[in-house]
Amino acid sequence: EVQLVESGGGLVPPGGSLRLSCAASGFTFISYWMSWVRRAPGKGLEWVANINQDGSEKYYVDSVKGRFTISRDNAKNSLYLQMNSLRAEDTAVYYCARATTAFDYWGQGTLVTVSS
Amino acid sequence: QSVLTQPPSVSAAPGQKVTISCSGSSSDIGNNYVSWYQQLPGTAPKLLIFDNNERPSGIPDRFSGSKSGTSATLGITGLQTGDEADYYCGTWDSSLSGVVFGGGTKLTVL
Numbered sequence: 001e002v003q004l005v006e007s008g009g010g011l012v013p014p015g016g017s018l019r020l021s022c023a024a025s026g027f028t029f030i031s032y033w034m035s036w037v038r039r040a041p042g043k044g045l046e047w048v049a050n051i052n053q054d055g056s057e058k059y060y061v062d063s064v065k066g067r068f069t070i071s072r073d074n075a076k077n078s079l080y081l082q083m084n085s086l087r088a089e090d091t092a093v094y095y096c097a098r099a100t101t102a103f104d105y106w107g108q109g110t111l112v113t114v115s116s
Numbered sequence: 117q118s119v120l121t122q123p124p125s126v127s128a129a130p131g132q133k134v135t136i137s138c139s140g141s142s143s144d145i146g147n148n149y150v151s152w153y154q155q156l157p158g159t160a161p162k163l164l165i166f167d168n169n170e171r172p173s174g175i176p177d178r179f180s181g182s183k184s185g186t187s188a189t190l191g192i193t194g195l196q197t198g199d200e201a202d203y204y205c206g207t208w209d210s211s212l213s214g215v216v217f218g219g220g221t222k223l224t225v226l
Contacts, residue, residue, distance in 0.1 A: 045204050047215035059213050100164035102151035
């Protein structure tokens with residue numbers, strides 16, 4: 001059974017940093033692109049970042065470029081999102097998702113709240 | 117403002133059929149696969165349709181997808197109260213080198 005379990009969310013002041021983790025199991029992690037997708041309160045889904053199988057290709061939505069970094073550790077079957085210079089508008093539930101031609105499996109999400 | 121355009125809300129009675137549209141452009145829907153997601157209140161999104169019209173294992177055939185040109189449509193027949201959720205279309209945008217979603221459509225089963 002495919003499982004994606006996010007952790008690392010919490011309350012952080014504006015300008016602060018946070019690192020999200022996603023533990024993957026039930027599939028061959030190294031074979032798949034992986035992604036982060038978020039949903040802000042009262043808003044819709046927003047794709048945040050993608051990373052390819054060996055971590056050599058990364059793509060980001062414009063609003064997080066230069067502030068967020070996606071990475072992975074294939075030995076640990078884990079995906080990460082380092083978030084720096086956080087802003088109030090980054091407040092959202094962050095989901096880890098497996099990416100093929102669609103996001104076919106999703107984690108339960110972890111809440112990030114940026115507030116003083 | 118989302119790259120893909122969906123109606124904010126749709127509604128229909130139990131047992132009826134509803135369609136949700138998703139409009140884009142040649143750089144997104146026009147040249148890439150479309151997928152559809154269901155997000156029930158308080159839960160993670162769930163894949164309903166991939167590659168324009170394919171259903172993952174376990175998704176009932178009440179759900180269908182189609183694509184024509186730069187638009188896509190999700191159809192749901194035999195509506196149930198449990199179908200009340202937010203529905204999103206998504207695709208790759210070649211000009212942005214990123215994934216784009218529609219703004220979401222809230223389905224109400226009256």
